[in-house]
Amino acid sequence: MDHRITRALLVAAVVAVASACPRNPPPPVTPSPTVNQDSIDAAERARREAAERAEAARRDSINRANAAREDSLRRAREAVEGIRSALTAPIYFDYDSDAIGEAGRAALDQKLAILQANSGVRLRIAGHADERGSDEYNLALGQRRAAAAKRYLTQRGIPEAQIEIISFGEERPAASGADESAWAQNRRDEFEITAGGDALRAPAGP
Amino acid sequence: MNFRSVLLAALAAFALTTSLAAQDTTARGVRIGLTYQPGTRPGVVVLPVSGANGDSVRMILQRDLDFGDRVEIIGREGSTVADVARQQGGTMNYPLWRQLGALAIVQATATASGVRIAVHDVAAAGILNARDFTLPMPGLSAAWRMALHGVSDEIERWITGTRGAAQTRVAFVRGGRIHVVDSDGYGERAVSEQGTALSPAWHPSGRWIAYSAFGPRGTQIVVRDLQSGGTRVASPRPGLNITPEFSPDGSLLIWGFAEESGTDLVAAPYPGGGDPRRITVGRGSDNVSPSFSPDGRRLAFTSSRAGHPEIYTADVDGANVELLTTYLAGDQSYRSNPAWSPDGRVVAFQSLVAGRFQIMTISLRDRGMKQLTSEGINEDPAWAPDGRHLVFTSSRTGTKQLFVLDAETGRARQLTRAGGARLAAWSRVLDRAP
Numbered sequence: 001m002d003h004r005i006t007r008a009l010l011v012a013a014v015v016a017v018a019s020a021c022p023r024n025p026p027p028p029v030t031p032s033p034t035v036n037q038d039s040i041d042a043a044e045r046a047r048r049e050a051a052e053r054a055e056a057a058r059r060d061s062i063n064r065a066n067a068a069r070e071d072s073l074r075r076a077r078e079a080v081e082g083i084r085s086a087l088t089a090p091i092y093f094d095y096d097s098d099a100i101g102e103a104g105r106a107a108l109d110q111k112l113a114i115l116q117a118n119s120g121v122r123l124r125i126a127g128h129a130d131e132r133g134s135d136e137y138n139l140a141l142g143q144r145r146a147a148a149a150k151r152y153l154t155q156r157g158i159p160e161a162q163i164e165i166i167s168f169g170e171e172r173p174a175a176s177g178a179d180e181s182a183w184a185q186n187r188r189d190e191f192e193i194t195a196g197g198d199a200l201r202a203p204a205g206p
Numbered sequence: 207m208n209f210r211s212v213l214l215a216a217l218a219a220f221a222l223t224t225s226l227a228a229q230d231t232t233a234r235g236v237r238i239g240l241t242y243q244p245g246t247r248p249g250v251v252v253l254p255v256s257g258a259n260g261d262s263v264r265m266i267l268q269r270d271l272d273f274g275d276r277v278e279i280i281g282r283e284g285s286t287v288a289d290v291a292r293q294q295g296g297t298m299n300y301p302l303w304r305q306l307g308a309l310a311i312v313q314a315t316a317t318a319s320g321v322r323i324a325v326h327d328v329a330a331a332g333i334l335n336a337r338d339f340t341l342p343m344p345g346l347s348a349a350w351r352m353a354l355h356g357v358s359d360e361i362e363r364w365i366t367g368t369r370g371a372a373q374t375r376v377a378f379v380r381g382g383r384i385h386v387v388d389s390d391g392y393g394e395r396a397v398s399e400q401g402t403a404l405s406p407a408w409h410p411s412g413r414w415i416a417y418s419a420f421g422p423r424g425t426q427i428v429v430r431d432l433q434s435g436g437t438r439v440a441s442p443r444p445g446l447n448i449t450p451e452f453s454p455d456g457s458l459l460i461w462g463f464a465e466e467s468g469t470d471l472v473a474a475p476y477p478g479g480g481d482p483r484r485i486t487v488g489r490g491s492d493n494v495s496p497s498f499s500p501d502g503r504r505l506a507f508t509s510s511r512a513g514h515p516e517i518y519t520a521d522v523d524g525a526n527v528e529l530l531t532t533y534l535a536g537d538q539s540y541r542s543n544p545a546w547s548p549d550g551r552v553v554a555f556q557s558l559v560a561g562r563f564q565i566m567t568i569s570l571r572d573r574g575m576k577q578l579t580s581e582g583i584n585e586d587p588a589w590a591p592d593g594r595h596l597v598f599t600s601s602r603t604g605t606k607q608l609f610v611l612d613a614e615t616g617r618a619r620q621l622t623r624a625g626g627a628r629l630a631a632w633s634r635v636l637d638r639a640p
Contacts, residue, residue, distance in 0.1 A: 096514060100546055102251045134542040134556065134563075134585065135629060136405055136449050137508055139418075139425065139517050140462060140469035140492035147466040165466065167446050168282070171382075171402055 083200040086110045098144040113203035120196035127167045130155040130183035142167030247278040258343040270358030270372035275612040300331040303610035312593045332631040335352025335364045371592035379628040412636040416450035454502040485524040497546045506544035508618035515542045548593040599628040
């Protein structure tokens with residue numbers, strides 16, 4: 001054993017002794033609690049964030065499901081509203097006339113298809129007149145206008161009992177004013193669903 | 207016999223004593239009617255009235271005689287008449303009244319039970335007629351007023367030979383409710399509930415008013431008892447039941463009824479009811495707004511059977527239909543709402559003239575037409591029982607209001623002022639009405 005090895009062993013022993021004993025005196029304060037709390041908080045935060053992510057994901061999926069359902073409900077509602085508005089859209093007449101024009105026939109054909117798909121629906125047709133004629137005669141004219149629309153539908157297979165008619169003459173104008181634009185809006189049939197309007201089905205076919 | 211005043215004195219005395227013999231209850235030897243120039247209106251002074259409500263009595267008598275359009279009220283405004291009367295004390299200075307243009311002096315005195323009336327004939331320098339009238343107390347009540355209108359009407363008969371029509375009411379529509387108002391514009395009140403009521407018609411007794419009323423399933427004819435306030439539905443079938451009218455004897459109620467093929471007139475006994483019988487065969491057209499001839503045998507009504515509304519007449523059972531208002535082929539006129547005059551001679555109606563409704567009459571003898579209005583839009587004529595005044599709806603003030611027109615002179619007065627008013631019906635004389 002030469003002199004170099006001996007010295008290395010000695011150094012190793014010293015190092016070993018030095019590492020076994022505290023090299024410096026311990027700090028005068030206890031280990032910092034903030035350091036420990038930080039890590040606890042971090043862990044806590046991580047756990048919470050994970051939970052929140054999970055919860056958010058869960059909520060998202062619920063929301064997505066809900067949205068999808070709402071969407072389909074809305075689409076269904078919109079479809080029903082579309083059917084309803086087609087069924088209740090007014091039709092218009094010429095002065096002192098109960099003749100149903102082209103636009104009126106098109107509107108009535110839509111109503112016809114809807115009524116055929118919804119036999120539980122009850123419809124009330126109300127005939128109206130503009131202010132120009134005799135108040136009394138206009139009641140009769142309004143009745144004729146309502147009857148003309150009913151006849152159009154019943155002649156195409158809608159049961160009599162599904163439709164009632166009424167006349168308001170010139171007593172319930174839709175538009176005020178004393179010009180042709182107001183009068184044209186007031187010479188009309190209005191269509192009101194009186195029963196079976198909650199579950200309207202779309203008419204069959206295109 | 208429209209203008210008894212046009213007769214000469216001798217003829218008048220003869221004709222009137224014979225024609226009025228049955229209803230004249232005045233003492234023997236008392237003449238009915240003054241003697242005055244044909245085509246003129248006799249001047250009449252209503253003296254100041256002493257006693258309870260004297261001012262109101264005088265005002266009402268003056269106004270009624272004025273609205274009757276058969277006499278000329280002298281000294282209505284100003285103090286001349288009052289001064290002249292005061293100067294005379296209790297005596298009558300006939301020559302002085304004559305100078306003021308008066309042919310008759312109405313002297314009224316309030317009594318405990320009503321009013322004493324003496325009418326002086328200025329030309330004859332004596333009393334033409336005198337009578338005590340009972341008025342229901344208290345004074346100024348609705349019943350008191352109506353009875354005093356009856357006094358005015360009797361005074362008018364004493365002076366002109368023709369009874370006035372002040373003792374009447376007019377029914378009409380305002381805001382969907384049936385209202386009534388005295389012939390002089392006072393005492394307006396609603397007689398039906400909130401809703402949409404139209405087309406009032408008086409029973410000749412003055413006790414009932416029929417009208418149409420909107421309901422959830424159509425329009426019905428409702429008859430209201432003005433005595434009890436009660437109502438009943440007179441139309442047995444649902445659908446459109448509109449424009450009721452009573453026959454002159456009150457035994458028949460007639461109206462327009464529609465289900466799904468046009469409106470036809472139907473009739474049912476009143477007050478018995480029973481199944482309505484169809485009168486018109488409109489074949490899908492509209493047949494509405496009936497008006498009876500005064501003898502109750504014929505009807506005038508609006509019909510669209512020729513494509514647009516015109517006035518037709520028919521027997522009460524629907525036979526013998528005739529077009530009354532002639533028109534040219536292609537004419538898109540519009541004539542409706544007939545009212546047969548109480549003297550049976552003409553039918554009043556509304557007709558489009560230059561795009562606006564005006565009141566016209568058509569003679570049943572020669573079909574001669576006469577336009578009575580031109581200002582604003584004028585609709586829905588109805589005759590007073592005197593056969594010379596018409597009430598109708600007019601837009602001349604900006605809103606729809608009722609006006610009364612003297613068909614002889616063309617003089618018009620406004621009857622209603624508040625809100626809108628339309629579809630008037632004039633009662634018979636209400637001498638026994640509630």
